[in-house]
Amino acid sequence: MKKLSISLFALFASLTTFAQDFQGMAVYESKTSTADFKTRMDGNKDITPEMRKMIEERMKKMFEKTFILNFDKTASIYKEEEKLDAPGQDRGGFRMMSSMMGGGGTYYKNVKEKTFTVDKEFMGKEFLVADSLPKLNWKLENETKKIGDYTCFKATAVKPVDASDMRNYREKKKKEGEEKKPSTNFMDDYEMPKEITITAWYTPEVPINQGPEGYWGLPGLILEVNDGKTVVMCSKLVMNTKDKVEIKAPKNGKQVKQKEYDEIVTKKLEEMREQFQSQGGRGGMQIRMSR
Template identity: 65%
Template sequence: MKNIILYMSLMLVFTQVQAQKDFQGMAVYESKTQAPKFEGMLGNRDITPEMQKNMEERMKKMLEKTFILNFDKSTSIYKEEEKLETPGQQGGFRIMAGLMGGGGTFYKDVKNKSYTIDKEFMGKEFLVVDSLPKLNWKLEQETKLIGGYTCYKATAVKEASKSDFRNFRPKNNDDKKPEEKKDDTKKTSGETKTNFEDNFEMPKEITVTAWYSPEIPINQGPENYWGLPGLILEINDGKTTILCSKIVLNAKEKVTIKPPTNGKVISQKDYDETVIKKMKEFREMNGGRAGGPPPMMGK
């Protein structure tokens, strides 16, 4: 009798270990970023209000994306859902999409605290390999339901990625001196062209608010977010909101979760510097014309 009980206990432990090993899930996220206003940014007088409105509508639609997160206990792949490219989204708009949080495969390994992303920028393939940023999360008691899951609030301050143009914020002119405001007025009037930097700036840090569910006890989330006692179902950084719309746990068909391998291996810092350098070179080649990052050019 004792042998039977021992056998059953061992089988139960084995089954639980195997279930943890085979655990896998999929989460669908809808990402929306507040589109920048082109008013005052475009120095070209040939651009009519109708053209400006059309550009803003295209930008808004381009900044609405759907992502799929496939995950197990320690690794995940976050990738934009493939869809047909719409007319007018070639060239510069496609480049902009990549710099606005789209494109590429984002692989995270929370056990080894590392990530790998394949990026294409101006015709070149890069493989960004680096350590996951460790955020000092502040756990709060506030809760809300997302898709039937009870989620808890957490906040953190993170360094803004210099190659992610979603992080650009309108400059706060309230603290400027009268003479500085007068100079800005001159820049946006007459024949003087307006540079993107005159209206926007990249902050050093941004505050993010996360909502995570301990009911799905994995240390994962969209993009490079991680480090909470539950799957992150929503992230907001003031400009971009990423919200989970669907969760499937332990589907019959398993997904292979492994890092991408194509591209020149580069650190995040070096990739950021490469993007900034190339964007600066392009602006100089085009006479410093306005239009914001990245340029809306054709290939």
């Protein structure tokens, strides 16, 4: 992670001292562990050094991202930093995978109304997921650490997973005495847990009830989140930004609740898995969303 650099025009003691048009900006670096994927490649003799290099480059783009959080006193938008596409890149497939890996689209949350809206693309179809913000039962700890110039406090919570977020997949653990059988389907070795433990670090020095992605609900801006596989850490923070950004919810796409979107994604992934198995682990998959 980059060392946190802080640019402050003012340091406020409480929310009441914020100007009416107050706005801040935070940059977050997100990195998802790929150790299990690389271990699997190590045992595959069919993967040439050239193929491995190409796969690792694509994995880096999917699993290492930069996001911008623009926030005011009550609302925020969280969006992946725009980067130039490589020549010849398949944007359709990349956008879909990026969305399922926590990227793409605009994540809007309003902590006053306790709602969120995020636009996503899946299988060539645009969705607008709008729902109530999930409330985590945060446990505030006494442990502290410095992130940049800020003193941060630790908080933990157990969170139900979003089944549509592939970052939540975990490698299956072998039962005692169980032999691991080789599989032609990569996803047979992984499973989606029902819940995961979240560790967050927040700073009361920035008394904003905000954070990256869908995280909120702590007495200070969340500067770091760790779910055991993905770490999201603030690398830059600017308070009272001069250039204001319009903080509003996205509007494009078919509106669905989070549960409905999760069901759509998991159903299509299961279809892909079955088709992959029927082809003996070879060939492409031609699954389209119904309109």
